Amino acid sequence: xxxxxxxxxxxxxxxxxxxxxxxxxxxxxxxxxxxxxxxxxxxxxxxxxxxxxxxxxxxxxxxxxxxxxxxxxxxxxxxxxxxxxxxxxxxxxxxxxxxxxxxxxxxxxxxxxxxxxxxxxxxxxxxxxxxxxxxxxxxxxxxxxxxxxxxxxxxxxxxxxxxxxxxxxxxxxxxxxxxxxxxxxxxxxxxxxxxxxxxxxxxxxxxxxxxxxxxxxxxxxxxxxxxxxxxxxxxxxxxxxxxxxxxxxxxx
Numbered sequence: 001x002x003x004x005x006x007x008x009x010x011x012x013x014x015x016x017x018x019x020x021x022x023x024x025x026x027x028x029x030x031x032x033x034x035x036x037x038x039x040x041x042x043x044x045x046x047x048x049x050x051x052x053x054x055x056x057x058x059x060x061x062x063x064x065x066x067x068x069x070x071x072x073x074x075x076x077x078x079x080x081x082x083x084x085x086x087x088x089x090x091x092x093x094x095x096x097x098x099x100x101x102x103x104x105x106x107x108x109x110x111x112x113x114x115x116x117x118x119x120x121x122x123x124x125x126x127x128x129x130x131x132x133x134x135x136x137x138x139x140x141x142x143x144x145x146x147x148x149x150x151x152x153x154x155x156x157x158x159x160x161x162x163x164x165x166x167x168x169x170x171x172x173x174x175x176x177x178x179x180x181x182x183x184x185x186x187x188x189x190x191x192x193x194x195x196x197x198x199x200x201x202x203x204x205x206x207x208x209x210x211x212x213x214x215x216x217x218x219x220x221x222x223x224x225x226x227x228x229x230x231x232x233x234x235x236x237x238x239x240x241x242x243x244x245x246x247x248x249x250x251x252x
Contacts, residue, residue, distance in 0.1 A: 003118045005039060011110055012093035012173065013043045016083035020101045021052040026137045027101040028061045034110045038068060041110060043099075044087035047073040048080070080222065081182040081190040088176055097170040098191075102221065103130075104214040105168065106140050113170035116208050125198065125205040127151060127169040130213035140214050149215050154205040160243060163192040165205065168213040175203065188223040189235040196243045 013031065017024070031043060043065075045058060055073070062069045070090065074083075088096060095114055099105070106112070116126040131145035138144060151166055152158040179198050182190040199205070218224050223232060 003115050005036065007118055008036065008040050008111070008114045009095055009118075010093035011036075011041045011095045011097060011114055011170070012087070012091035013041055013097055013099050013110075014084050014087035014091070015043065015045050015099050015101060016048055016080045017045050017052075017054050017058075017101060018048040018050045018077060018080075019052050020050065020054050023101045023137065024052075024054040024057050026104070026139070027099070028057065030104045030139065031099060032061065032065060032068075033107060034105065035108050036111045036114070038065065040114070041068060042091070042093060043069045044090055045069065045071045046083035046087050047071070048077040048083050049074050050077075079184060079187060081186065082184045085181040085184070088173070088181065091173060094173055095170055096173050097168070100167060102136065102216045102218050103167060104139055104143075104216075106212045106214075109168070109212045110170075112208060112210070112212060116206060117170060117172065120206065122204055123206040124175055124203045125154075125165055125169055125171040125195065126208055127165040127205070128208040128210060128212040130166065130168060130215040131211055132215050132217060134217050136216055136218070138214060138216070143214055145214065148211060151207060153207050154199075156199050156247065159196050159199045160240065160247060163195060164207065165191070165195050167191075167215060169195075169205075179203070186235045186239070188228070188232050189239055192236070193239045196239065200243060200246055 058071055113126045129151055130149040132147045132149045133143050133145040135144050151164040158164050182194050
């Protein structure tokens with residue numbers, strides 16, 4: 001079901017910027033090319049005291065889209081989830097989505113996911129499959145992806161098996177009023193922790209059955225760098241055990 005542009009509320013896009021010189025230009029070009037960016041989106045860029053020179057490129061895009069882009073540079077790097085929380089607290093949109101600077105999106109990504117939320121008030125989080133690429137700075141229109149990062153349809157059991165919303169969901173801003181923010185104790189798995197928290201408190205999620213993202217499996221990324229495997233596995237095990245305990249008690 002397609003809804004009128006008038007019925008789509010403002011969408012707040014939250015992004016942490018760190019060491020992104022190689023990606024920031026393509027990222028901003030991609031985001032600002034979204035079909036409803038100018039009319040319905042606000043982009044919050046939180047610079048986590050990056051050693052890069054992203055500011056100069058960001059400044060140029062702020063001049064092009066002064067009503068849509070907000071930029072804040074922090075004095076130290078507090079971690080990605082602290083940056084997300086900072087952006088969410090600044091956000092004025094009814095819908096929120098995160099955007100990672102090394103990923104890209106289908107041109108109607110914002111429009112399609114917002115449509116899904118507007119069309120079904122019983123659902124608070126929507127997500128889709130993503131194309132998977134190992135090459136940086138490809139675009140939806142021109143990429144070498146030969147496989148998908150596939151997500152399960154939503155259920156509590158699916159949430160325990162993995163993280164179906166993965167890296168590009170869209171959700172209602174009011175979830176944070178009810179269920180808090182992203183935990184800042186984890187470095188790469190707090191989004192899984194948050195979606196599990198929501199799911200175990202009755203939040204409904206829905207998969208949109210078309211691929212909408214281009215996910216770059218960045219070998220230097222926080223969650224994809226093999227050098228991070230040990231502490232990443234520890235985080236995920238801790239989160240899984242916490243919610244498995246809850247699930248098992250509920251089944252008794």
